[in-house]
Amino acid sequence: MIPWVFLAVSLVGAGFTASALLRGRKLWIFVVPYFFGAWLTGELALHHLAWQLLATVVFVALGALGDWAGIVGLGITLASWGGLAALHRRGAEAAASFRDALQEGLEAGGRDLPEHAPLREWLRPFRMRRPEVERIENLAYADGGERNLLDLYRERSRPQACPILLQIHGGAWIIGRKEQQGLPLMHELASRGWLCVAPNYRLGPKATFPDHLIDVKRALAWIREYAADYGGDPNFVAVSGGSAGGHLASLIALTANEPELQPGFEHVDTSVAACVPFYGVYDLLDRHGARGRQAMAPFLERALMKCSPLEHRERWEQASPTSRVHSAAPPFFVIHGTHDSFSFIEDARTFVRALRDVSRNPVVYAEVPGAQHAFDIFHSPRSRHAVNATVHFLERVQAGAFTRLDRADASLAQAT
Secondary structure (H helix, E strand, O other): HHHHHHHHEEEHHHHHHHHHHHOOOHHHHHHHHHHHHHHHHHHOHHHHHHHHHHHHHHHHHHHHOOHHHHHHHHHHHHHHHHHHHHHHHHHHHHHHHHHHHHHHHHOOOOOOOOOOOHHHHHHHHOOOOOOOOEEEEEOOOOOOHHEEEEEEEEEOOOOOOOOEEEEEOOOOOOOOOOOOOOHHHHHHHHHOOOOOEOOOOOOOOOOOHHHHHHHHHHHHHHHHHHHHHHHHHEEEEEEEEHHHHHHHHHHHHHHOOOOOOOOOOOOOOOOOEEEEEEOOOOOOOOOOOOOHHHHHHHHHHHHHHHOOOOHHHHHHHEEEEEEEHHOOOEEEEEEEEEOOOOOOOHHHHHHHHHHHHHHHHHEEEEOOOOOOOOOOOOHHHHHHHHHHHHHHHHHHHOOOOOOOOHHHHHHHHHHH
């Protein structure tokens, strides 16, 4: 039986590798298992190679090559190792995509981005803490209990007048917590003298849009009033987030100071200096038509909007960042993976085009080859390159050292 078990294990390992190499979309109920296999394999390719190597050594020692099934299994495993090496190389080379994006969208931007990710990070992908960074937990920014708490990340020396990042977690608007996402970026920025703010917010299906957006705007109002007490500069606040957090971050950036979205604190300035959405959802109405049977509308009707687009299209338009673009939008750096199986790449491209058509500020767009949804949640070579590029963009915006370059539109057309 050992050769046959080895063959079965080899097929499983090869399946993980194939899921990360191939772009799977419109998978309906199979999208979740596909995503987890592709995501963890793509970002942890060498870790997968290590367990496959260990398993192979054990099976060979147990006599797996004594039958044709074991020999076939070995061939499949060797092919899988080649695929894993290619996956690691693709992630390590993501620096070029970010460099090109910054150079196309900002004058002379991105030339000095590091080429390599630190070995210590991607060997220990889930180790987030840095000795120079401290976390202040569970500060209340509103009266909604646990869902209206936020955490702060800052450098232990407690510098003053720090630029601020508001980091919004994702989770399809129904799950997620402040301490689960954006950690590589927040620890990097905090170590460089930033104050990072990560809030919880009310979740569906109990909460209905715009409750989620109102909450994160309340967190921004808290920053305006109290961030200086923790060393932050409330006059410079950037916003970021992934997935549903990217959607909410984009809406914050595009709906500054709209009274109906900040009830009870209408007088507070809710504008931001820059926005960096990761793999966000920008058009709830799916006007590009790419989703097919994986359309989000049935889920959104139940969990977020509590109405259909036929009944209240104007509400769906209001909740779609693509419909809210305007000339005074702050600088944007939109980051999206080509292999994203939840937030389709066409959505990001359409949003970027809409922004570039009207915005007076830079709109940088990085389309990351091979990247899956949530690729930045833990350390990996690709995650490190995304952090480096985001830090570069935010620091240039803070310094006022940027110029919009219209030639970036040609790059987007070529990618499409």
